[in-house]
Amino acid sequence: MPDQVPAVRLTSITKRFPGVVANRDINLTIERGEVHALCGENGAGKSTLMKILYGMQRPDEGTIEIDGEQVSFKGPADAIARGIGMVHQHFKLADNLTVLENVILGAEPRKRGRIDFAAARRRIEEMSAQYGLRVDPDVLVETLGVGDRQRVEILKVLYRGARVLILDEPTAVLVPQEVDELFGNLRELRAEGLTVLFISHKLDEVLSVADAISVIRRGTSVATCLRPADVTSQQLAELMVGSELPTPELRESTVTEDVQLAVDGLTVLTPEGRAVVDGVSLRIRRGEIVGLAGVEGNGQSELIEAVMGIRSADSGTIVYGGDDITQWATRRRRESGIAYIPEDRHRHGLILEGSLWENRMLGHQTRRPNVRGPWIDKRGARRDTTRIVREYDVRTPGIDVPAAALSGGNQQKLIVGREMSGDPKLLIAAHPTRGIDVGAQAAIWEYLRQARAAGLAVLLISADLEELIGMSDTLHVILRGRLVAQVDPGSVTPEELGSAMTGATGSPEGDDE
Amino acid sequence: MSEPPEKPDLKKDALPAEAETKPKARPAPADPAEIPAWRAAIQGLGPRGLALKVGAPVLALLISLLITMGLLRVTGADPVSSIQSMIDYGTTDNSIVDIVNRATRYYLSAVAVAIGFRMALLNIGVDGQYRLAAMLSAALGGALTLPAPFGQLLTIVAAMLIGGLWAAIAGVLKVTRGVSEVLSTIMLNAIATGLIAYLLNDKRLAEVRPGSNNVATAPIPDSGRVGPLNGFLSSIGIDLPGQMYGLLPLAIVVGIVFWVVINRTRFGFDLKVSGLSPTAAQASGVSARKMIVVTMVASGAVAGLIGMPELLGASYEYSLNFPAGLGFTGITVALLGRNHPVGIALAALLFAFLDQTSDVLQEVDVPKEIVGVMQGVVVLTVVIVYELVRRWEIRLQQRAVASELATGHDLAKETS
Numbered sequence: 001m002p003d004q005v006p007a008v009r010l011t012s013i014t015k016r017f018p019g020v021v022a023n024r025d026i027n028l029t030i031e032r033g034e035v036h037a038l039c040g041e042n043g044a045g046k047s048t049l050m051k052i053l054y055g056m057q058r059p060d061e062g063t064i065e066i067d068g069e070q071v072s073f074k075g076p077a078d079a080i081a082r083g084i085g086m087v088h089q090h091f092k093l094a095d096n097l098t099v100l101e102n103v104i105l106g107a108e109p110r111k112r113g114r115i116d117f118a119a120a121r122r123r124i125e126e127m128s129a130q131y132g133l134r135v136d137p138d139v140l141v142e143t144l145g146v147g148d149r150q151r152v153e154i155l156k157v158l159y160r161g162a163r164v165l166i167l168d169e170p171t172a173v174l175v176p177q178e179v180d181e182l183f184g185n186l187r188e189l190r191a192e193g194l195t196v197l198f199i200s201h202k203l204d205e206v207l208s209v210a211d212a213i214s215v216i217r218r219g220t221s222v223a224t225c226l227r228p229a230d231v232t233s234q235q236l237a238e239l240m241v242g243s244e245l246p247t248p249e250l251r252e253s254t255v256t257e258d259v260q261l262a263v264d265g266l267t268v269l270t271p272e273g274r275a276v277v278d279g280v281s282l283r284i285r286r287g288e289i290v291g292l293a294g295v296e297g298n299g300q301s302e303l304i305e306a307v308m309g310i311r312s313a314d315s316g317t318i319v320y321g322g323d324d325i326t327q328w329a330t331r332r333r334r335e336s337g338i339a340y341i342p343e344d345r346h347r348h349g350l351i352l353e354g355s356l357w358e359n360r361m362l363g364h365q366t367r368r369p370n371v372r373g374p375w376i377d378k379r380g381a382r383r384d385t386t387r388i389v390r391e392y393d394v395r396t397p398g399i400d401v402p403a404a405a406l407s408g409g410n411q412q413k414l415i416v417g418r419e420m421s422g423d424p425k426l427l428i429a430a431h432p433t434r435g436i437d438v439g440a441q442a443a444i445w446e447y448l449r450q451a452r453a454a455g456l457a458v459l460l461i462s463a464d465l466e467e468l469i470g471m472s473d474t475l476h477v478i479l480r481g482r483l484v485a486q487v488d489p490g491s492v493t494p495e496e497l498g499s500a501m502t503g504a505t506g507s508p509e510g511d512d513e
Numbered sequence: 514m515s516e517p518p519e520k521p522d523l524k525k526d527a528l529p530a531e532a533e534t535k536p537k538a539r540p541a542p543a544d545p546a547e548i549p550a551w552r553a554a555i556q557g558l559g560p561r562g563l564a565l566k567v568g569a570p571v572l573a574l575l576i577s578l579l580i581t582m583g584l585l586r587v588t589g590a591d592p593v594s595s596i597q598s599m600i601d602y603g604t605t606d607n608s609i610v611d612i613v614n615r616a617t618r619y620y621l622s623a624v625a626v627a628i629g630f631r632m633a634l635l636n637i638g639v640d641g642q643y644r645l646a647a648m649l650s651a652a653l654g655g656a657l658t659l660p661a662p663f664g665q666l667l668t669i670v671a672a673m674l675i676g677g678l679w680a681a682i683a684g685v686l687k688v689t690r691g692v693s694e695v696l697s698t699i700m701l702n703a704i705a706t707g708l709i710a711y712l713l714n715d716k717r718l719a720e721v722r723p724g725s726n727n728v729a730t731a732p733i734p735d736s737g738r739v740g741p742l743n744g745f746l747s748s749i750g751i752d753l754p755g756q757m758y759g760l761l762p763l764a765i766v767v768g769i770v771f772w773v774v775i776n777r778t779r780f781g782f783d784l785k786v787s788g789l790s791p792t793a794a795q796a797s798g799v800s801a802r803k804m805i806v807v808t809m810v811a812s813g814a815v816a817g818l819i820g821m822p823e824l825l826g827a828s829y830e831y832s833l834n835f836p837a838g839l840g841f842t843g844i845t846v847a848l849l850g851r852n853h854p855v856g857i858a859l860a861a862l863l864f865a866f867l868d869q870t871s872d873v874l875q876e877v878d879v880p881k882e883i884v885g886v887m888q889g890v891v892v893l894t895v896v897i898v899y900e901l902v903r904r905w906e907i908r909l910q911q912r913a914v915a916s917e918l919a920t921g922h923d924l925a926k927e928t929s
Contacts, residue, residue: 330796330797331798363797365783365798405914
């Protein structure tokens with residue numbers, strides 16, 4: 001449609017972060033009234049690009065045009081004023097307010113100094129009907145499920161007059177039925193003349209909903225405005241990963257007969273008494289990587305926190321190398337050789353303000369070479385940090401810089417190097433390669449393989465199904481806190497695993513809790 | 514719809530299991546503003562480079578001096594001559610002794626506060642802890658007569674124990690019942706005040722001084738006192754009038770121990786980590802509950818020392834005239850001193866100087882209360898300047914790391 005002014009045109013966008021160029025010379029044109037999908041791997045630079053479009057980041061180079069007019073956003077408020085709205089992957093809703101209150105929050109219609117709820121309700125009901133986004137404006141958000149919450153987020157954005165909607169991986173938290181519903185909504189929005197920019201790395205979804213597809217790889221646009229009819233998901237995948245991408249895979253089996261970790265009937269309850277981990281039993285032998293597949297929020301985090309002693313088990317036992325460690329404190333578990341790569345490195349894995357050598361000590365602050373008795377051995381810790389930096393290829397000019405100054409991949413390599421130190425016997429690895437660049441990902445897989453060959457027992461949790469399938473000797477599926485299936489990683493496909501994770505294959509229960 | 518900085522979520526167990534509330538690793542590099550400014554301030558986070566470490570406080574003091582002079586101008590005084598007269602008065606021998614003595618009290622108080630600050634624990638109860646400790650240990654010291662070092666030691670140890678135990682109440686309440694230590698310590702201050710008023714009575718631990726309305730504990734016998742430091746100072750050639758606290762060295766020792774514990778011990782590492790990131794501390798095996806109680810007790814024990822220089826070196830009794838309110842001054846001094854033992858010492862001296870010389874201002878027709886405003890200005894300026902410099906430095910550092918890597922300076926690539 002070259003006769004029409006595009007809704008959004010990004011030209012030569014470049015954005016640099018320490019250690020990485022997140023976006024390099026990206027060009028993207030989005031026509032009005034289309035669902036445009038932006039694909040790319042984790043860490044390819046999709047989110048950065050969208051943050052630039054939404055005014056949360058400013059590009060180092062390049063221009064943004066909205067409806068043919070060049071703009072420069074100082075913040076999201078400017079972007080909203082130009083009709084751009086963003087639905088974040090992690091919802092930003094106030095649980096204790098109603099849908100109506102959440103939608104108007106910050107943009108309340110007023111009448112004689114008071115909030116005009118009647119007008120707001122009318123507007124929301126109109127919008128709900130117009131776009132087919134059915135939600136009851138008067139229920140509390142805390143009672144809503146994930147799909148409904150997402151609709152509230154979309155309403156919120158539309159309420160502020162958005163004509164271009166950015167949806168950042170909207171399907172990551174949804175089950176398949178909700179995904180279908182969302183796509184129905186997106187089609188209605190398009191029918192009403194709105195433009196949708198849809199970020200995803202799930203190719204089937206992209207092909208089913210998008211009118212045009214652009215692909216980003218390693219920070220640069222490798223294909224723009226492909227028509228879904230012209231490409232296959234195979235071709236898209238190749239575009240996304242390039243040819244040189246390493247694949248996660250294990251070589252010959254190193255599994256031994258020694259059980260390193262035996263979890264039996266482990267149950268963890270929420271404060272309200274709901275079981276988030278429900279009678280989980282699993283064995284990990286030395287030299288074995290046990291993968292745990294599940295949609296995020298199905299008890300994986302709680303399970304590993306129980307194994308680490310961060311969360312206490314409400315029933316069941318955890319036996320580690322012959323010792324019942326169910327009642328042990330986290331420190332004792334770590335001292336006995338359980339290593340931990342936490343899922344959120346910023347919150348659980350690092351002290352961002354601390355120097356690299358202080359971060360080297362974290363989690364190992366009772367052991368050599370970091371301490372001697374009650375005293376910190378600064379020299380020992382520093383020397384060993386230098387070793388980790390060299391062996392694990394942490395890109396840094398020195399070990400006195402704060403961890404915050406490193407890029408995500410290098411932070412993760414530091415964590416992996418640290419956790420592999422001190423002869424661990426069991427490694428709990430949660431999303432070890434999430435959000436890091438491709439090179440670091442391959443390196444981390446290689447460290448895992450080496451450690452496995454050396455007899456390490458590994459519990460691997462990942463949202464990346466390829467990684468799980470490729471790196472696991474044994475693969476369990478967790479759903480609503482229960483291990484519901486064990487699949488053979490040698491023969492299972494990501495699609496089969498995906499449906500097992502959502503309970504689509506013959507789960508007796510319904511999908512809503 | 515700008516993104517609010519993520520709040521530290523201490524109540525991990527309260528998180529529902531739904532996927533959408535799970536935080537995810539952010540792909541973009543960490544934003545230095547991720548730590549809220551208040552946390553950076555109370556934990557004494559500041560610039561790391563030496564030049565900025567020296568430059569930031571100098572800059573802050575210059576700015577606050579300018580603001581102060583502006584204030585004096587507004588009140589109608591001549592700023593230069595007012596400050597000149599403060600300095601003239603503050604550098605007389607008599608004033609120096611008073612300033613150092615005052616600073617000793619401020620210093621101990623600020624260190625007590627700083628211990629809590631280092632792990633983001635706000636011990637507002639230092640005030641009650643030191644008053645209760647001073648009162649009870651004074652009663653104990655006055656009741657016993659022991660040979661020379663034992664009487665003093667007993668009084669000091671008792672004061673530390675009482676301060677520590679009083680603070681422990683707040684720690685235990687936080688750990689077992691989730692009560693904010695801010696609230697509990699404020700309430701414990703009020704309870705301590707009531708308790709002291711009850712005990713400081715001639716029917717209980719005190720006696721009425723004949724010829725006055727004052728009530729005081731029994732005076733500590735000569736053998737239980739700590740003589741002034743003047744003799745020692747004369748022997749090294751410094752002759753000062755009045756009485757310099759004999760327990761001044763105690764404050765110095767406390768400062769050194771504080772520094773060593775924080776920077777050189779495992780315990781100090783756990784403490785710092787708990788303050789900077791409770792979640793990472795927990796994942797690394799630090800028991801948050803234990804750390805909270807231990808830190809509160811340590812903070813309270815140092816608080817117990819605040820009254821000792823005065824009690825054992827000057828007043829020898831706890832009376833209605835015993836210095837009060839030092840715990841609150843300690844909070845501001847700790848903030849100003851960035852929780853660093855040397856910084857706190859300088860801050861304590863500055864505050865003591867301002868307090869001591871406030872009287873002189875009246876001579877030039879400036880209300881002495883303006884000193885309080887000056888102190889506030891200094892603290893605010895320092896906190897703001899440090900935070901700005903810290904953020905600026907982190908950005909600078911991220912850029913430097915990127916450019917150093919770009920030019921091939923990479924530790925991972927170098928051979929050793």
